[in-house]
Amino acid sequence: MDTFFYALFILSLLFSTRGADDDSSIVSRFQRYLQINTAQPNPNYYEAADFIVSQAQSISLHSQTLEFVKGKPVVLLKWPGSNPNLPSILLNSHTDVVPVEHHKWTHPPFDAHVDGSGDIYARGSQDMKCVGLQYLEAIRRLKSSGFQPLRTVYLSFVPDEEIGGHDGAEKFADSDEFKKMNVGIVLDEGLASPNENYRAFFAERSPWWLVIRATGAPGHGAKLYDNTAMENILKSIESVRRFRAAQFDLVKSGLKSEGEVISVNMVFLKAGTPSPTGFVMNLQPSEAEAGFDVRVPPTADQESLEKRIAEEWAPASRNMTFEFKQKVSVYDEFGKPVLTATDSSNPWWTLLEGAVKKVNEKLGRPEIFPASTDARYFRQLGLPAIGFSPMKNTPILLHDHNEFLNQAEYLRGIEIYESIIKAYASFERTYKR
Numbered sequence: 056m057d058t059f060f061y062a063l064f065i066l067s068l069l070f071s072t073r074g075a076d077d078d079s080s081i082v083s084r085f086q087r088y089l090q091i092n093t094a095q096p097n098p099n100y101y102e103a104a105d106f107i108v109s110q111a112q113s114i115s116l117h118s119q120t121l122e123f124v125k126g127k128p129v130v131l132l133k134w135p136g137s138n139p140n141l142p143s144i145l146l147n148s149h150t151d152v153v154p155v156e157h158h159k160w161t162h163p164p165f166d167a168h169v170d171g172s173g174d175i176y177a178r179g180s181q182d183m184k185c186v187g188l189q190y191l192e193a194i195r196r197l198k199s200s201g202f203q204p205l206r207t208v209y210l211s212f213v214p215d216e217e218i219g220g221h222d223g224a225e226k227f228a229d230s231d232e233f234k235k236m237n238v239g240i241v242l243d244e245g246l247a248s249p250n251e252n253y254r255a256f257f258a259e260r261s262p263w264w265l266v267i268r269a270t271g272a273p274g275h276g277a278k279l280y281d282n283t284a285m286e287n288i289l290k291s292i293e294s295v296r297r298f299r300a301a302q303f304d305l306v307k308s309g310l311k312s313e314g315e316v317i318s319v320n321m322v323f324l325k326a327g328t329p330s331p332t333g334f335v336m337n338l339q340p341s342e343a344e345a346g347f348d349v350r351v352p353p354t355a356d357q358e359s360l361e362k363r364i365a366e367e368w369a370p371a372s373r374n375m376t377f378e379f380k381q382k383v384s385v386y387d388e389f390g391k392p393v394l395t396a397t398d399s400s401n402p403w404w405t406l407l408e409g410a411v412k413k414v415n416e417k418l419g420r421p422e423i424f425p426a427s428t429d430a431r432y433f434r435q436l437g438l439p440a441i442g443f444s445p446m447k448n449t450p451i452l453l454h455d456h457n458e459f460l461n462q463a464e465y466l467r468g469i470e471i472y473e474s475i476i477k478a479y480a481s482f483e484r485t486y487k488r
């Protein structure tokens with residue numbers, strides 16, 4: 056009997072030598088990252104950067120902190136490949152998270168509380184601190200297994216994605232440091248999947264923030280006459296509404312996914328002549344304005360939408376004008392639609408599919424991301440970029456209250472990245488775009 060317990064003791068010692076690699080240490084490192092409050096508008100970027108650098112040091116990765124804008128560090132980690140001439144792999148993630156409404160959370164959003172079923176509650180658990188640390192954990196495992204990358208693997212932890220990425224990924228992608236990295240493929244964030252297939256994103260919609268303006272002769276509120284500003288803007292709003300309904304019908308009928316249609320939502324309506332008690336009620340105003348958030352997939356016909364705006368939504372024939380507060384082109388620097396191929400012409404896509412399959416998992420049909428991510432700055436340069444956050448059987452809770460990720464899903468995601476990074480870093484063929 057004594058020998059039996061002695062054997063158990065030895066066995067337990069053997070298992071405890073797994074140390075840094077057992078599931079609870081992996082989860083606790085994730086919790087530590089989640090506990091750093093990097094919520095906009097005052098993200099604690101330096102604490103996050105220190106944490107990432109310390110993690111990198113613990114697995115002997117080179118680290119460098121770039122500060123294109125003061126107070127907004129980009130942490131760049133490097134795992135050198137044995138053939139530095141081959142284009143490198145970039146694993147990108149953002150360190151900031153969106154704000155929280157504390158009182159709407161069941162568990163405090165920066166506690167990273169794990170409940171009885173293993174759900175880890177925290178802002179950033181899905182978007183996207185999970186991905187940033189999963190990259191690191193996957194590399195930790197690959198290193199300890201003795202794997203040597205052929206291609207150099209970079210990890211970037213960038214600020215400000217949630218406020219447009221202009222001081223983060225945009226400056227990074229434009230930098231000399233980035234050029235020197237000779238990046239061949241970028242992985243960035245995707246979305247959770249409520250079913251058993253993982254989701255991958257090959258493009259995203261471009262925001263067109265449109266303001267249309269109508270002018271007309273002012274007049275008495277009792278008089279019917281043509282070409283009033285209000286009448287003109289209403290005709291446009293009707294036309295926009297019909298277009299919106301037709302696009303939405305395509306989604307509702309299942310013919311297209313959310314990311315594949317042009318979405319239009321009216322975000323403001325400005326008209327009327329103010330009075331001390333509200334608006335003047337017997338006067339037809341001479342000006343009216345409406346604003347729309349339009350999202351355009353790169354697969355859409357940009358010219359025909361422009362024509363529709365000029366001829367139907369804000370026609371000069373009805374005294375209307377329009378301007379864009381923001382208009383991101385659906386074309387890249389080379390005049391091609393900003394999208395990453397998801398067929399055999401793109402070996403990185405094939406490799407990703409294969410690597411996911413290898414660990415007995417499935418990808419759904421590749422999708423267009425319905426909103427914007429930092430991936431656009433890399434695709435804009437003509438680089439392939441795939442949005443992928445390995446979370447399946449998980450409700451989509453990014454930017455929502457009670458954002459959580461189950462720890463089993465988190466751990467599974469590390470295995471998926473292990474497979475992907477291994478496939479990418481071993482890929483020998485010189486890839487020509």
Ligand SMILES: [Zn+2]
Nearest residue numbers: 182183216244
């Ligand atoms: Zn995100």
